Amino acid sequence: MLFRQLEYFVAVARERHFARAAEACYVSQPALSAAIAKLERELNVTLINRGHNYQGLTPEGERLVVWAKRILAEQDAFKAEVAAVQSGITGTLRLGTEPTASTTLALPVAAFCSAHPLAKVQVRSRLSTKELLRQLREFELDAAIAHFAPGDRENLQVMPLYEERYMLLVSGDQLMTQTNTMTWTEAAQLPLALLTPDHRIRELIDSVFADKGVVVTPQVETDSIASLYAHVGGGEWASIVPHSWLRAMPVIGRTRAVRLVDPDARAQVSVAIHAATPGSIAARAFVNAATGLSLDDFFEEPLPTEHRVR
Secondary structure (H helix, E strand, O other): OOHHHHHHHHHHHHHOOHHHHHHHHOOOHHHHHHHHHHHHHHHOOOOEEEOOOEEEEOHHHHHHHHHHHHHHHHHHHHHHHHHHHHHOOOOEEEEEEOHHHHOOOHHHHHHHHHHOOOOEEEEEOOOOHHHHHHHHHOOOOOEEEEOOOHHHOOOEEEEEEEEEEEEEEEEHHHOOOOOOEEEHHHHOOOOEEEEOOOOHHHHHHHHHHHHOOOOOOOOEEEOOHHHHHHHHHOOOOEEEEEOOHHHHOOOOOOEEEEEEEOOOOEEEEEEEEEOOOOOOHHHHHHHHHHHOOOHHHHHHOOOOHHHOOO
16 A cells, blocks of 8 residues: 555545546546556555545545545645754645634734744634544644633544633714723624634524523624624624734724623633644644633733724
8 A cells, every 4th residue: 555545545535526636636537547446456446436426435445545645634734744854844734723723823923933934834724613623533634722611522632722701892873972881781782793603603692692691693603703793893883802802903984992890701722733742743743832822911001002992
């Protein structure tokens, strides 16, 4: 069995098409098909259901693709480890994040790049929670920053980074008084624009409202942070966002940010890598950089005067 055969097999499983897989691997389709057929003979199993076209993996193929991804990830990790001994960490760190953490991502990325100037970082930030977890477990990501529920932690190492609190973003025209706080029950009376339900922050927001006995149906749902800010900035909607967002995306114009209370809801944001050992040297280095930042203390510092929460 050769690494090349596993690469071709994983490509077919990913692309669900022999020609596209061959193109992705920069080989001819006959060469790719021959390599996979040889792999099947060596293992004495059928891995792919074939008709005129790709028809899915067999049960044996479904199991092998999990192992193949792990073997290939360990091969990449070994190569990176050897290169790091010679010249420091190089290559590309594949980093995933939920939208809620994407605005704070620059801080750990800057710390990692400062410590390892030859490394590059590729960020994937438009992922649902389910997809982020899948890619991390299947070695398509090296690390991820997100909310991780207890049930999310299988096969992962999860380390806390900072705790989120929640703010109401709202046009000043929608507030009757110059208040510094608002209850969640009061916020439920406003026309809301929120992230879509497939993101963990939306689950957290919905659970707080449910605990207060309130059912909220947002008028606008989006998977874009920029879209949330734009809808609030237009003056017609309010939104609920983490306090950490105000560092990277301060409120301007008529928009105000007020603290949500009763309850003072909080949620842990963490960094996670695959639990396989020794794993990616770049992933381990990123975790060290991220966890060394004391982000809770940073986000508790007063905002600059022009961006201060009223």
